[in-house]
Amino acid sequence: MTGGLKVYYVPWRPFLMQNTFPTFYGTFPIIRTILLREKISLVHGHQAFSTLCHETLMHSRTMGYKVVFTDHSLYGFADAGSIHMNKVLQFTLADVTRAICVSHTSKENTVLRSGLPPEKVFVIPNAVDTAMFKPAQVRLGRDEIVIVVISRLVYRKGADLLVEVIPEVCRLYPNLEMRNCQFSCFFTSYQQGYEMVRFFCYLCPLVRYSAMRVRFIVGGDGPKRVRLEEMREKHSLQDRVEMLGAVPHASVRSVLISGHIFLNSSLTEAFCIAILEAASCGLLTVSTRVGGVPEAYDMIVLAEPDPCDMVHAIRKAISILPNIDPQVMHDRMKNLYNWNDVAKRTEIVYNRALKCSDQSLLERLSRYLSCGAWAGKLFCLVMIIDFLIWRLLELLQPAKDIEEVPDVALPCNQRGERIEEIFHWKTE
Amino acid sequence: MGKISMAYIHEGEWPPGTVDIHIVKKSLRKAVSVAILLLPFACIFLSFREISATLILWRLLLSGHFVILLLLLWNPVHKESVVIMPAFGVQLETYYASGRIIRRFIPAGEILKPVLLECVTPVTCYWSLSLLVRGKEELVLVFKELRPPMKMLLPVWKALCASMENKESAVTSGEVEGG
Numbered sequence: 001m002t003g004g005l006k007v008y009y010v011p012w013r014p015f016l017m018q019n020t021f022p023t024f025y026g027t028f029p030i031i032r033t034i035l036l037r038e039k040i041s042l043v044h045g046h047q048a049f050s051t052l053c054h055e056t057l058m059h060s061r062t063m064g065y066k067v068v069f070t071d072h073s074l075y076g077f078a079d080a081g082s083i084h085m086n087k088v089l090q091f092t093l094a095d096v097t098r099a100i101c102v103s104h105t106s107k108e109n110t111v112l113r114s115g116l117p118p119e120k121v122f123v124i125p126n127a128v129d130t131a132m133f134k135p136a137q138v139r140l141g142r143d144e145i146v147i148v149v150i151s152r153l154v155y156r157k158g159a160d161l162l163v164e165v166i167p168e169v170c171r172l173y174p175n176l177e178m179r180n181c182q183f184s185c186f187f188t189s190y191q192q193g194y195e196m197v198r199f200f201c202y203l204c205p206l207v208r209y210s211a212m213r214v215r216f217i218v219g220g221d222g223p224k225r226v227r228l229e230e231m232r233e234k235h236s237l238q239d240r241v242e243m244l245g246a247v248p249h250a251s252v253r254s255v256l257i258s259g260h261i262f263l264n265s266s267l268t269e270a271f272c273i274a275i276l277e278a279a280s281c282g283l284l285t286v287s288t289r290v291g292g293v294p295e296a297y298d299m300i301v302l303a304e305p306d307p308c309d310m311v312h313a314i315r316k317a318i319s320i321l322p323n324i325d326p327q328v329m330h331d332r333m334k335n336l337y338n339w340n341d342v343a344k345r346t347e348i349v350y351n352r353a354l355k356c357s358d359q360s361l362l363e364r365l366s367r368y369l370s371c372g373a374w375a376g377k378l379f380c381l382v383m384i385i386d387f388l389i390w391r392l393l394e395l396l397q398p399a400k401d402i403e404e405v406p407d408v409a410l411p412c413n414q415r416g417e418r419i420e421e422i423f424h425w426k427t428e
Numbered sequence: 429m430g431k432i433s434m435a436y437i438h439e440g441e442w443p444p445g446t447v448d449i450h451i452v453k454k455s456l457r458k459a460v461s462v463a464i465l466l467l468p469f470a471c472i473f474l475s476f477r478e479i480s481a482t483l484i485l486w487r488l489l490l491s492g493h494f495v496i497l498l499l500l501l502w503n504p505v506h507k508e509s510v511v512i513m514p515a516f517g518v519q520l521e522t523y524y525a526s527g528r529i530i531r532r533f534i535p536a537g538e539i540l541k542p543v544l545l546e547c548v549t550p551v552t553c554y555w556s557l558s559l560l561v562r563g564k565e566e567l568v569l570v571f572k573e574l575r576p577p578m579k580m581l582l583p584v585w586k587a588l589c590a591s592m593e594n595k596e597s598a599v600t601s602g603e604v605e606g607g
Binding site: 008009010012026030033034037405 | 546548549550551552553555577578579
């Protein structure tokens, strides 16, 4: 393995949402070859919706490896898709050595869905690269409040909420030119003038409150983008709602630092890294109170996933904006979230997994039987066939015939920098 | 040295200093044993005297003529060799069991670099030795049909690299003398 990291692009064609076609046993030969040639000790899979992950974990357990699974999302219990997905997860996690979840809410959700014992599940939140996500060097002015939304424009990310919230916020903060207006009135009587003065005194606080211009920047793409475009047209907000389309990850920071407030309208979220990135860039976050969002940090203005509540939360955020120092927020994120810390905690999970005892096929089959009256038996049959296929592969291509890959140590120059390429192409 | 079914032979330079030949031979025992195993199935189905559409279809599908056809068309590779001629280039040869030989010559001036790569297929992963050739988008496989293990590829790769270095030093000294 080169420098501790190597990527195999297994050429199985993706068929739905970047997932490979579920074949149960089709990936066994290539997975077995990779595990043996790279001298793997432990297998770590991610994502409940990844068919390759589930198959790899299944084959790895058959071959006797310790496996760790990380769940990154929250799922429901009621709809047909969730019911089937939960059953698949139950099958995979029935025999997993350890599991990792990204928030306590996610842990509760995973334990309920899969029936995994809670003591086997660890909580390790994601971190953020604070070196990359830094506040703007020049602080933005407060004449215009810019609210940034960066997410996939899909149902789960609350795009429908945005369609309701944005026009309302724009209505509350109209682009009034009253600051620059000069009023001239001719009063026919003293009484009329007195009444007009009283009216303007009443109006002034509201005018001052609403004289702040609010603008939205929406980054991201998805099936709900059309709805947002329609909303923009319907309410004539072309000059106040800017649609950027898909934003490459390398450009996310440049979009974030152009705003004061980050708006997250997700309907479900295990742990929202986007919020951390926004906070690291010094933005005040307004988010729906769903899933693991409240666990991220305490400076989030939370709202129920309801348009009225979200509008109220945005108004509250605008009012407390003058008290927010972007640099202080960035430093706080730097102290709270660190990828080195995540790596250390993950290593602890790996060590715990490696210390677990090996189990025979019969012991493992008993765990699958507890998955359900019919499902348990089906799962056992699947694992028995997997075991037989493994023995067949051992017969056709014994492990000793699979060459182990040498570990390649990258040479370092005197300054300690890594030299990336070993095989350099000769160019003309 | 060799795998169970492969053997590596280095025939050395002939005459000394000019040509370097590396051969990888594959044993045909596996191919012959597979053919012997399949032959009884062919004989069983050929022995049926009754001729009917259904039976002909089953015979074709399961065994019988299909097996015989397979045996006739299957032309396993007997050996592949690499002939390195530092002054001229590299000749890649593929020898089939039927006696057919396919030769490919790559002039020395067109070879940019020999590289060892890991190839990933949907079912396996293996090492391969390829040549980066000037003007070609794709790499040229040195061993096109066989998949020798790394310990057989390594000496061939080293010999190819050495011949490239000799070519470069010859070019450099020629430039110095001419200048």
